[in-house]
Amino acid sequence: MEAFAKPLLDPGLPPPTGLKAWNGSDPAARYAVYRNNVVISLIDALADTFPVVRQLVGEDFFHVMAREHACKHPPTSPVLAFYGQNFPDFIANFEAAASLPYLADVARLEWAYVCAFHAADAQSLAPQALSGLLSQPERLSLARLHFAPAVRLIRSRHAIVSLWQAHQSEADWSGIDPSRAESVLVVRPELSVQLIPLNGSAADFLGEMMAGRSLAEAYECCALDDPPDIAAIFSLLLQTHALTALSLIDG
Amino acid sequence: MTNYLQIDPSPRTALPLRAGLGLKPEHFRDILDAQPSLGFFEVHAENYMVAGGPFHHYLTKIRERFALSIHGVGLSIGGEALLDRAHLERLKTLLDRYQPESFSEHLAWSSHGQNFYNDLLPAPYTDATLRRVCEHIDQTQSALKRSMLLENPATYVEFEASTWNEADFIAEIVQRTGCGLLLDVNNVFVSAVNHQRDAIAYIDSLPLAAVGEIHLAGFAEDVDAAGARLLIDSHGAPVAEAVWALYEHTIRRLGPTPTLIERDQNIPPFGVLLAEARAAERIMGTVGTRHAHALLEDV
Numbered sequence: 001m002e003a004f005a006k007p008l009l010d011p012g013l014p015p016p017t018g019l020k021a022w023n024g025s026d027p028a029a030r031y032a033v034y035r036n037n038v039v040i041s042l043i044d045a046l047a048d049t050f051p052v053v054r055q056l057v058g059e060d061f062f063h064v065m066a067r068e069h070a071c072k073h074p075p076t077s078p079v080l081a082f083y084g085q086n087f088p089d090f091i092a093n094f095e096a097a098a099s100l101p102y103l104a105d106v107a108r109l110e111w112a113y114v115c116a117f118h119a120a121d122a123q124s125l126a127p128q129a130l131s132g133l134l135s136q137p138e139r140l141s142l143a144r145l146h147f148a149p150a151v152r153l154i155r156s157r158h159a160i161v162s163l164w165q166a167h168q169s170e171a172d173w174s175g176i177d178p179s180r181a182e183s184v185l186v187v188r189p190e191l192s193v194q195l196i197p198l199n200g201s202a203a204d205f206l207g208e209m210m211a212g213r214s215l216a217e218a219y220e221c222c223a224l225d226d227p228p229d230i231a232a233i234f235s236l237l238l239q240t241h242a243l244t245a246l247s248l249i250d251g
Numbered sequence: 252m253t254n255y256l257q258i259d260p261s262p263r264t265a266l267p268l269r270a271g272l273g274l275k276p277e278h279f280r281d282i283l284d285a286q287p288s289l290g291f292f293e294v295h296a297e298n299y300m301v302a303g304g305p306f307h308h309y310l311t312k313i314r315e316r317f318a319l320s321i322h323g324v325g326l327s328i329g330g331e332a333l334l335d336r337a338h339l340e341r342l343k344t345l346l347d348r349y350q351p352e353s354f355s356e357h358l359a360w361s362s363h364g365q366n367f368y369n370d371l372l373p374a375p376y377t378d379a380t381l382r383r384v385c386e387h388i389d390q391t392q393s394a395l396k397r398s399m400l401l402e403n404p405a406t407y408v409e410f411e412a413s414t415w416n417e418a419d420f421i422a423e424i425v426q427r428t429g430c431g432l433l434l435d436v437n438n439v440f441v442s443a444v445n446h447q448r449d450a451i452a453y454i455d456s457l458p459l460a461a462v463g464e465i466h467l468a469g470f471a472e473d474v475d476a477a478g479a480r481l482l483i484d485s486h487g488a489p490v491a492e493a494v495w496a497l498y499e500h501t502i503r504r505l506g507p508t509p510t511l512i513e514r515d516q517n518i519p520p521f522g523v524l525l526a527e528a529r530a531a532e533r534i535m536g537t538v539g540t541r542h543a544h545a546l547l548e549d550v
Binding site: 001002004005008009018019020021022023024025026027028029030031033034037038041042045074075076077078079080081082117118119120121122149150188191192 | 307325326327341363366368369370372407409411473477481483
């Protein structure tokens with residue numbers, strides 16, 4: 001089985017011995033069907049998870065990049081929905097893609113999208129839970145937020161949200177400056193994943209809140225000259241069912 | 252239509268004796284909106300081994316309205332290594348949640364070492380493979396607390412080491428483990444062409460009483476190194492005429508049997524697949540019913 005398995009992902013290895021065909025033909029051509037099935041199915045799995053990366057680099061380039069990734073890092077689990085976790089890092093180090101510095105972060109966004117899509121369902125926090133606290137500033141400052149399993153925060157030095165959105169239709173993306181930093185909150189309020197663009201201060205603040213800090217601690221971490229709009233952020237989190245609970249850190 | 256179960260008191264399956272379709276996410280809404288008349292839906296187990304989200308939402312709703320078959324593609328029953336206990340546990344969770352009428356897996360392997368190859372790979376038909384496959388099926392059936400159907404493979408090579416022919420090998424597995432069969436008629440045809448076997452003789456030598464489900468699918472054409480026809484089990488095309496003919500033969504032998512139209516590539520609109528399911532039901536209704544009447548006259 002080792003002899004059958006190894007050449008599947010290593011085109012440099014000869015096909016296994018011990019195979020035969022009814023007509024005495026070279027079994028290598030028949031073994032190639034398995035090689036092809038394995039590699040193409042893994043490339044297809046990556047293409048399903050990273051459709052925008054594929055559009056950005058084109059079919060042929062994606063095929064080469066995905067093939068190399070599949071051969072070097074084949075899946076270790078039969079649950080292929082989650083194959084590709086390391087693909088963004090692979091892209092970041094893929095020399096032929098070095099001229100597209102935003103590509104790895106677009107892949108990180110697409111990975112987050114898939115994780116959010118399949119994340120556990122959760123009971124979202126009722127808006128009243130927050131409104132009660134808003135009238136008690138001392139307690140509010142100690143509040144810690146618990147986020148739904150689907151929620152992801154992606155911060156990038158590149159215009160990943162604009163690029164992603166432009167590729168959801170035939171829209172022209174030539175006007176996008178890829179070197180503009182963008183951050184995004186990935187949420188799944190009901191059954192559909194949504195990408196919410198965030199400004200820098202909101203992303204800083206949410207990054208701290210998602211790391212488990214209290215509201216006061218998170219606020220202190222943000223730049224004084226560009227404070228986050230806490231009311232707007234809370235309203236966004238409630239609307240997108242991003243929160244599951246509130247707790248108070250013992251002060 | 253004659254109720255076959257009234258004639259054969261030992262039902263081979265809990266699925267309705269009708270045609271079913273593979274459930275595709277792009278058809279979720281169409282199915283719930285149109286509520287088509289269909290025997291059952293089948294899903295690949297691994298696609299639903301996710302925590303939550305739309306896949307479970309829609310499968311739950313569809314399962315409330317239709318019979319369900321869960322078909323595994325990643326257990327690697329034909330593999331050398333011990334079965335992956337974590338995967339078996341995931342299967343158990345899924346089956347407990349959806350309580351499908353049928354669970355099936357393949358006579359093939361897909362994992363080796365740390366790697367999952369995402370293809371149904373062949374094993375030599377030897378005594379050693381037989382023992383291992385039977386152990387894996389025993390382990391699966393006892394972990395899942397239910398019997399499973401084993402699917403015959405489509406293969407492209409044969410092994411010099413094989414000492415059994417495939418049909419006898421499968422019959423022996425059924426005999427030793429008590430599992431049922433998922434008879435993939437397209438696989439029978441593909442392998443028959445690829446290895447110059449007689450497809451009808453192959454079907455006739457299987458323990459047909461153990462067949463709980465049939466698969467029908469389309470194949471792709473290739474050639475081997477000598478230019479001989481080599482068929483690829485692509486699930487990407489309509490069921491071929493030759494496979495329909497083989498299906499008719501099978502139904503003549505078996506009577507109506509739950510029959511899945513499998514389509515995993517180049518997926519057409521739902522209505523196109525529904526028409527293929529109707530074609531299978533027409534064959535069950537004519538050929539299969541004649542079979543039932545013949546049985547009654549024998550009594």
